[in-house]
Amino acid sequence: MNQASSIVSVRHVHKFFRRGSERVDVLNGLSLDVLPGECLGLMGPSGSGKTTLLNLIAGLDTPSEGEVWVGGKLVSQMSEGELAHWRTRSIGFVFQFYHLLPVLTAYENVELPLLLLPLKSAQRRQQVQTALELVGLKDRMWHRPGQLSGGQQQRVGIARAIVTDPELIVADEPTGDLDAKSAQEILDLLIELRRSLQKTILLVTHDPRAAARADRVLHLDKGQLVTDSPVLV
Amino acid sequence: MKFLLLIFKNVRRNLLRSILTALGTMVLVLVVTLVWTVLKALDTATTEKSQNFKMICSEQWRFPSMMPISYATLLRDGGARDAGDARPIDFMTWQFYVGTTDPNKHTFESSLFAFAMDPNKLMAMMDDLDSLPANDAARFAQVVAKLKANKRGLIVGKDRLAMIKKQVGDKFKLTGINFKGIDLEFEIVGVFPSGRYNLSAAMNDTYLNDSLDAYKTADGKPHELADKSLALVWLKVPDMETYHKVEQQIAKALGNANPAVKCETASSGIASFLEAYRDLIWGMRWLLSPAIIITLALVIANAISISVRERRTELAVMKVLGFRPVQIMVLVLGEALLLGVGAGVASAGLTYLAVNYIWGGLPFSIAFFPAFLIPINALWWGLAIGAGASLAGSIVPAWNAQSVKVSEVFSKVT
Numbered sequence: 187m188n189q190a191s192s193i194v195s196v197r198h199v200h201k202f203f204r205r206g207s208e209r210v211d212v213l214n215g216l217s218l219d220v221l222p223g224e225c226l227g228l229m230g231p232s233g234s235g236k237t238t239l240l241n242l243i244a245g246l247d248t249p250s251e252g253e254v255w256v257g258g259k260l261v262s263q264m265s266e267g268e269l270a271h272w273r274t275r276s277i278g279f280v281f282q283f284y285h286l287l288p289v290l291t292a293y294e295n296v297e298l299p300l301l302l303l304p305l306k307s308a309q310r311r312q313q314v315q316t317a318l319e320l321v322g323l324k325d326r327m328w329h330r331p332g333q334l335s336g337g338q339q340q341r342v343g344i345a346r347a348i349v350t351d352p353e354l355i356v357a358d359e360p361t362g363d364l365d366a367k368s369a370q371e372i373l374d375l376l377i378e379l380r381r382s383l384q385k386t387i388l389l390v391t392h393d394p395r396a397a398a399r400a401d402r403v404l405h406l407d408k409g410q411l412v413t414d415s416p417v418l419v
Numbered sequence: 420m421k422f423l424l425l426i427f428k429n430v431r432r433n434l435l436r437s438i439l440t441a442l443g444t445m446v447l448v449l450v451v452t453l454v455w456t457v458l459k460a461l462d463t464a465t466t467e468k469s470q471n472f473k474m475i476c477s478e479q480w481r482f483p484s485m486m487p488i489s490y491a492t493l494l495r496d497g498g499a500r501d502a503g504d505a506r507p508i509d510f511m512t513w514q515f516y517v518g519t520t521d522p523n524k525h526t527f528e529s530s531l532f533a534f535a536m537d538p539n540k541l542m543a544m545m546d547d548l549d550s551l552p553a554n555d556a557a558r559f560a561q562v563v564a565k566l567k568a569n570k571r572g573l574i575v576g577k578d579r580l581a582m583i584k585k586q587v588g589d590k591f592k593l594t595g596i597n598f599k600g601i602d603l604e605f606e607i608v609g610v611f612p613s614g615r616y617n618l619s620a621a622m623n624d625t626y627l628n629d630s631l632d633a634y635k636t637a638d639g640k641p642h643e644l645a646d647k648s649l650a651l652v653w654l655k656v657p658d659m660e661t662y663h664k665v666e667q668q669i670a671k672a673l674g675n676a677n678p679a680v681k682c683e684t685a686s687s688g689i690a691s692f693l694e695a696y697r698d699l700i701w702g703m704r705w706l707l708s709p710a711i712i713i714t715l716a717l718v719i720a721n722a723i724s725i726s727v728r729e730r731r732t733e734l735a736v737m738k739v740l741g742f743r744p745v746q747i748m749v750l751v752l753g754e755a756l757l758l759g760v761g762a763g764v765a766s767a768g769l770t771y772l773a774v775n776y777i778w779g780g781l782p783f784s785i786a787f788f789p790a791f792l793i794p795i796n797a798l799w800w801g802l803a804i805g806a807g808a809s810l811a812g813s814i815v816p817a818w819n820a821q822s823v824k825v826s827e828v829f830s831k832v833t
Contacts, residue, residue: 241826246739246825246826247825266744267743270741270742271741274741275741279739279740281736281828285732285736289428289432290425290428298737299740301421301422302740302741302746
């Protein structure tokens with residue numbers, strides 16, 4: 187795969203932590219590329235390093251060694267302030283447990299990342315309504331999370347992820363807390379959004395059915411890629 | 420604006436806890452406001468002025484003074500004898516008459532304390548009465564005119580009037596308590612403006628002195644206090660230089676007199692009197708007030724800490740979404756400020772209204788102050804105490820909030 191054409195390029199990344207005097211290696215010289223518009227599945231057992239890899243790509247952590255490029259930017263060299271700013275504009279997050287703010291309505295939850303951008307109120311309103319419409323929840327925009335089902339809450343989470351029009355969506359076990367039917371609907375929605383909005387999706391999952399919806403699946407074990415299934419798109 | 424809304428919604432998140440914290444803050448701000456009101460009034464009363472201030476001449480070794488009335492003539496001129504001597508701008512003599520409406524049972528409620536003085540000095544020399552607002556001054560001038568016209572007239576404070584169950588226009592008799600055998604008939608001609616004289620009264624000094632003379636005529640010998648009836652002489656001087664000159668002139672004129680006389684500024688006179696309360700005032704200023712403010716900060720710290728602990732994951736999510744640590748910190752500090760400042764200002768405002776307009780002052784009897792009015796500045800105190808305590812109490816929780824690790828969002832994912 188060509189690095190220049192990738193939206194995500196991870197190069198010889200090492201990540202280790204110190205536990206007292208002991209060094210704990212989590213990622214060992216890992217490299218990978220993700221193409222624009224691709225849906226990449228990341229699988230692996232507990233402790234394999236997939237969440238750490240996700241954090242590095244999403245700018246939530248920095249590697250001990252190596253480089254992480256996202257959208258042509260060297261993320262691994264950014265300061266914490268630059269990373270925060272970059273995350274708002276470039277990354278959409280979908281979490282296993284939705285992580286919506288319970289005191290805010292669906293509308294306000296989706297609007298939250300937009301508060302960090304220099305947008306006028308009318309622009310924000312337009313973007314929030316569009317995002318909620320895309321996930322099919324425009325009629326529930328004034329409901330609080332507690333008044334929505336799990337599947338609906340995850341839809342709000344997805345609307346929050348796409349509202350800033352990011353180039354990369356990072357989904358961390360997005361179906362892990364849902365029943366089979368809702369999980370299927372959420373996966374359908376993610377795949378549809380990838381198709382219609384040309385988004386790149388990084389999908390961390392334990393669920394083989396979710397992984398099966400990805401274009402390509404990477405398996406991690408002990409901080410290294412063990413298999414890389416072929417690109418389907 | 421949206422940030423403010425977010426802060427407001429977070430405060431409303433656990434409404435019961437927020438209300439309890441606000442109530443705790445209000446109670447503590449109330450106590451501090453009351454304590455500071457008393458301290459500020461005492462500070463003001465004991466702060467030396469440099470121009471147009473009053474000095475007090477009293478007996479040196481006894482309180483209350485029992486000077487011969489003959490001292491008044493010399494003292495009111497500031498001991499001046501020669502044309503070039505310094506003279507006070509104005510003067511006022513005080514004699515005290517204490518009587519009771521119920522000679523069989525002396526109680527606080529049935530007794531009355533009156534300044535026996537020249538009515539002309541009421542609005543010229545009496546603290547607070549010399550600086551009444553225009554409308555009050557015009558009203559009170561009419562009352563003073565009635566006192567001047569009626570030797571047996573009496574001006575009474577509204578609280579004392581209620582205690583002795585009388586009203587303006589009533590005539591009644593007081594049985595002398597300090598001047599035994601001098602029972603006086605009075606007619607109430609008016610009421611003092613609400614304030615420091617709510618429990619006091621003022622009468623014509625000529626009525627008391629004429630009664631002492633009449634006692635001598637009737638009994639054949641003078642009253643035992645006839646030559647000990649002068650309590651205080653107040654002199655108004657233009658500046659410190661005149662004060663020192665007058666003080667020296669009086670010392671020279673009454674140097675060998677018995678009883679001896681001392682002169683001091685009104686503020687130092689009050690300060691001397693307050694020496695008896697020194698430990699109480701020190702404790703209020705340096706123990707009670709700081710202890711309350713620290714307690715307030717702890718109350719707020721506890722509430723905000725619980726709130727931050729409950730939503731560490733939410734704060735981590737916000738960081739993941741792009742909120743910077745400083746924004747998270749501002750959010751938490753904002754919540755504490757909203758609670759602290761809101762409750763502080765509300766408490767001070769309610770205290771101001773309730774104490775001044777419903778109770779007519781804080782009835783904390785100390786020295787010559789029967790009641791203290793809450794100053795309008797108390798609103799700023801409430802704001803400052805609320806803001807200061809909430810900031811102090813929320814710094815640690817806010818720091819903890821901003822240092823939440825984003826990994827907390829993924830804590831349940833391996």
